[in-house]
Amino acid sequence: MRGTNANLLVALFLIFSIQKVVLESAPHLPKQRAERSFVIDYENDRFLKDGEPFRYMSGSIHYYRVHPTDWSDRLRKMRMAGFNAVQTYVEWASHEPEPGMYQFSGWLDLEAFITTAQEEDLLVILRLGPFIDAERDMGGFPYWLLSTNPNIRLRSSDPSYLHYVDRWFGSVLLPRVKPLLYANGGPIIMLQVENEYGSYPDCDFAYTAHLRDLVRNVVGDDVILFTTDGDGVDYLKCGKIQDVYSTVDFGSGTNITQAFGAMRLFEPRGPLVNSEYYPGWLDHWGAPHSTVDAEKVATTLDQMLEGNASVNMYMFHGGTSFGLTAGSNQGGSFQACPTSYDYDAPLSEAGDPTEKYWIIRNITKKYLPLPSGDVPPASAKYSYGKVQLAGLGRVLHLTPRLMSVNNKWPLTFEQLRVSNGLVVYKTTIPFRIADPTRLSINDVHDRGYVYVNGVYTGTVDREQELYDLPISGPPNSTLFIVVESQGRICFGEQINDFKGLTTNVTVNGHQLADWTMIPIPLANWTRLSSALVRFPASAASHQDNRMSFYKGEFTVPSNSSHPQDTFLRLDGWNKGLAWVNDFMLGRYWPEVGPQVTLYVPHGALQQGQNTIMLLEYEEAPCLTPDTCYVTLTDTHVVNGPTPY
Numbered sequence: 001m002r003g004t005n006a007n008l009l010v011a012l013f014l015i016f017s018i019q020k021v022v023l024e025s026a027p028h029l030p031k032q033r034a035e036r037s038f039v040i041d042y043e044n045d046r047f048l049k050d051g052e053p054f055r056y057m058s059g060s061i062h063y064y065r066v067h068p069t070d071w072s073d074r075l076r077k078m079r080m081a082g083f084n085a086v087q088t089y090v091e092w093a094s095h096e097p098e099p100g101m102y103q104f105s106g107w108l109d110l111e112a113f114i115t116t117a118q119e120e121d122l123l124v125i126l127r128l129g130p131f132i133d134a135e136r137d138m139g140g141f142p143y144w145l146l147s148t149n150p151n152i153r154l155r156s157s158d159p160s161y162l163h164y165v166d167r168w169f170g171s172v173l174l175p176r177v178k179p180l181l182y183a184n185g186g187p188i189i190m191l192q193v194e195n196e197y198g199s200y201p202d203c204d205f206a207y208t209a210h211l212r213d214l215v216r217n218v219v220g221d222d223v224i225l226f227t228t229d230g231d232g233v234d235y236l237k238c239g240k241i242q243d244v245y246s247t248v249d250f251g252s253g254t255n256i257t258q259a260f261g262a263m264r265l266f267e268p269r270g271p272l273v274n275s276e277y278y279p280g281w282l283d284h285w286g287a288p289h290s291t292v293d294a295e296k297v298a299t300t301l302d303q304m305l306e307g308n309a310s311v312n313m314y315m316f317h318g319g320t321s322f323g324l325t326a327g328s329n330q331g332g333s334f335q336a337c338p339t340s341y342d343y344d345a346p347l348s349e350a351g352d353p354t355e356k357y358w359i360i361r362n363i364t365k366k367y368l369p370l371p372s373g374d375v376p377p378a379s380a381k382y383s384y385g386k387v388q389l390a391g392l393g394r395v396l397h398l399t400p401r402l403m404s405v406n407n408k409w410p411l412t413f414e415q416l417r418v419s420n421g422l423v424v425y426k427t428t429i430p431f432r433i434a435d436p437t438r439l440s441i442n443d444v445h446d447r448g449y450v451y452v453n454g455v456y457t458g459t460v461d462r463e464q465e466l467y468d469l470p471i472s473g474p475p476n477s478t479l480f481i482v483v484e485s486q487g488r489i490c491f492g493e494q495i496n497d498f499k500g501l502t503t504n505v506t507v508n509g510h511q512l513a514d515w516t517m518i519p520i521p522l523a524n525w526t527r528l529s530s531a532l533v534r535f536p537a538s539a540a541s542h543q544d545n546r547m548s549f550y551k552g553e554f555t556v557p558s559n560s561s562h563p564q565d566t567f568l569r570l571d572g573w574n575k576g577l578a579w580v581n582d583f584m585l586g587r588y589w590p591e592v593g594p595q596v597t598l599y600v601p602h603g604a605l606q607q608g609q610n611t612i613m614l615l616e617y618e619e620a621p622c623l624t625p626d627t628c629y630v631t632l633t634d635t636h637v638v639n640g641p642t643p644y
Contacts, residue, residue, distance in 0.1 A: 038182045038189040040224060040245060042269040047310065049189075055271065055308060056189075057368055058085030058125055059316025062134065063113035064094050065341055066319045066351075068106060069603035071113055073376060074317050074351050075120040080375045081346065081357060082364035085123040085189070087275075087312045088113070089132040092168055093142040094325070097419065099164075102172060114180050118187040121371070125312065126177065127192040127228075128215065130165050131155055131495075135282050135337045137327045137420060138488035139495050146414040146498060154495060155200050157207040166214060174218035183222035190224045191215060192275075196249075198229040198239025201493050208241045228275040231259035240266045249276030249314070252292060252300040256307065272309035277301065279313055279356060280344025284335040285486075286463075289594040289639035291344045294356040298363050305367045313360075317351060318343030320599050323584045324420035324523055324577075327490030328497075334446065334463045336486035338595040339586030340638045349599050350565055350636060352378035379602070382564035384632035387612050389552040391622060393535040394544065395482060395615075396454060399424050399518045401534045408513050410501035412445075413485060421522035423500055425481040427515045429473065429507055436470035443467070443503040444483060449547060449617065451480040456546050459618075462486075471507070479512065481505070482547055484617065486587075522615070525582045545620040551613045554632065556605050563605035567597040568612070569631040572621030579613040580604050591618075596637035 038049050047054045059078045066074055075086060094108055104110060117124050131154070132140035145152055149160045180186030193211050208227075215225060229239035231248040240246050246266045250259045260272050279297045281290035304311050318341035328336040342349040346357035353375060361370070405416055410425055441448055441460045448460040450469055458469040471479075481501065488497040504511045521527035532549060556563045568578055568585065575589045583604045590596045612630060614620075622628035 036183055036185065037222075038224065040270050045269055046271050046308070055310045056085040056123065056125070056312075057083045057305070057310070057364055058087045058123070058312040059083050059346075060087045060276075060312060060314040061317045062088055062091075062319060063110065064091055064107055064325075065321060066317070067601040067603035068109065068112070070351055070379075070601060071116045072120060073379070074347060075117055075122055077347055077351065077353060077357075077376055078316050079120050079122055080371055080373065081361040082368045082370045083122070083313075083316070084368060085125055085312075086117050087125040087127065087314075089127045089134050089140065089195075090129055090173060091132060091134075091136060091140040092130050093137065093140055096142055096168060096172070098142075099144055099148070104176070111176060111180065114187060122187065123182070123189045124180075124187040125190045125192070126188050127195060128169070128173065128177075129195065130168065131195050133195060133491045135321065135327050135341065135490055137325055137490065138497065139327065139490040141495065143414060143419045143488065144417065146496060147417055150414070150498075152496070153202070155194070155197070155207065156202050156204045157210060162207075162210065165211070169211075169214050170218055174215060178219045181219060181223045188223065190226055191219070193225050193227055193241060193244055196229050196235070196239065197227065198235035198237065199492070200238075203238035205241075212241050212244055226273070226275070231262050233262055233265060236262055236266050245270060247273035247275040249274060249278075251278035252297045254300060256300065256303050256309075260307075260309070272304075272307060274304060274309060274311045276314035277304070277311050279346060279360070280315070280318075280342075282343065283338050283340065283594060283638075284329065285338050285589050285595075286592040286642055287335070287594070288642050289342075289344075291639075294359045297356065298359045301360065302363050302366070305363065313346070315341070315343045315345045317347035318345045318349060320349055320586065322586050324485075324487070324587070326487045326587065328446070328487040329491060330489050330494045333465070336446065336463070337490075339588070339598060340595045342638045348636070349638065350379060350381070380561065380564040381634035382562070382566050383634045384554050384556065384566055386629050386631050387552045387554045388625070388629050389550040389612070389614065389622070390625070390628065391545065391620075392532060392549040392551055395422065395424065395520060395547040395549075396451065396480060397535055398520070398531055399426070401531055402518050402520070404516050404518045406514075406516050408515070409504055410515050411517055412502055413499035416500070416517055416519055418499075418519045419523055420485045420487070420499070422485075422520040423483050424518040424520065425483060425501055425515055426518065427479050427505075427512050429477045429479055429512065430475070431510070432475045433471070433473065433477075433507060435472040437472065437508045439469045439471045439479075440506045441467050441481065441501065441503075443501075445497065445499045445502055446486040447484045448501075449482040449484070451482070453477050454480070456544065522577065522584070525579075525584075529582070545616065545622050547615075547617055548620060549613060549615050550620060550622065550628065551611060552629070553609055553611050556607050556610055558607045562607060563602040565602050566600045566605075566632045566634065567636045568600055569597045569633050569637075570614075571631070572627065573614065573616055573630070574618035574620075576614055576616040576618070579611075581606065581611055590640065593640040593642040594638060596640035597633065597635070599636060600632065
């Protein structure tokens, strides 16, 4: 979902020879059906829907980032802005969290989301992947691909990778998609093959051609296949797939003549398409909230629509990376993405129309008819108030009651078959050490909390490149390193992002061996709740409030207007995870911002008694019972202060 302007002059001398070759190889206009056809009219640079000229204005909404009870609301609000299509990614990792284990219900009911879109009078543009980016863990790939072969080359023609892609696409995903194609009575008009492949260094045409053929063999010829790449020749030359329509992406303020000029080098005829037009941008923990001026967004949108381009707005509604699904990026340093995916989009994280929504709607209605009726209002919000919490116990109290793995050297999350969250690494320092001495953890992914004989010593951190700590203790001291995954890298060549202790650990240069590793089952509520009830009676009274669980209850009124959306405010808490009932809201880290509160959708609540549970990694405000609380408020804060 990234792209930058590139200098087109280096390629202009090729334009006439390329144009001739591409025109000759362009797919012929399919024979039009009497009903339900969506094709490219190359001769007139446009789409045809049921034989009539058509252009789409779509917006991105990811079904797994929105509570299913809110799908219709978000889609209707987009339709009422004059948009006639919705675009969404399919996330392989969510649908196949473990090999051969498929999930297509509830939040992941892809067919239900597509059907809901059709009921809201929206066409659907489906981005199949298998790679999606989208600021998701490992770019939407299932983590277990790294377990099956640690040397696997993702996004390539590596047979060990294609084996699982073929199974996922050919046997599972595409057979579900085919009945929903427009030609078959469904709303899907286009399918994307891969995603911004021109930004990946492999440039493996055998791989992208394999994906194209795989898709065609299952779904047939009655749907347009397309690719999306940045608006530069260097992106498109590796992203272009023969017989698949090339589109570009870019944001506001871009010179659209140059941007679409790059596309025209590879698609001399056919409709102009911006498949990712950015009304906002992504956030990282510890960096200011990203915003984009609404008028600037509207101006560039107006220019594209005036030129008869089709546009998809990424994102129209960002939603939330609930649970442990948020990814990370590796730019100048490692940067983890927050739980909020607000994206400064026209609809806020809670689905409310923003000022940007109305400004964009005023542009859209110049070119496309607005549906009759009123725009649905913002959802009701409620301050359920202060929720008193009490300690349950520390993670280190929990470890004797969980399954463990022993190995001479540390194993990664992937070797342990742990998708995300926490793993406790434990060993003994079997010799006398200086006071203090240097503990070196040279490649922790991503953050390690160090304890010697149960006492917190310090933190090592990938983002800050802090890998050494002074420690002290008697011979045969027990060393615990609680390693947190902050989300695998979601974009670029470093997506093979193994988590945990990825190198050996040394004390004053001596390697430590004979490790016990205890995964904490954070992503499995059934296993976690079963473990929590087995805390020893003394655990709750422990004075150290780091790496500890806290729980409390609150009441939702029993009347027809409740439950309502609310926001979890965590003043005084530092960093950790939050659950409401049995649903993990996601990561919190208000100490570094910019996200201060967590969005709690009404669909996660119930009338009567509800529970909140936190796992605080660093420091809880619980020195006395009256300070140990959180607040459920009606105000969301995603633009809080940051360290830099």
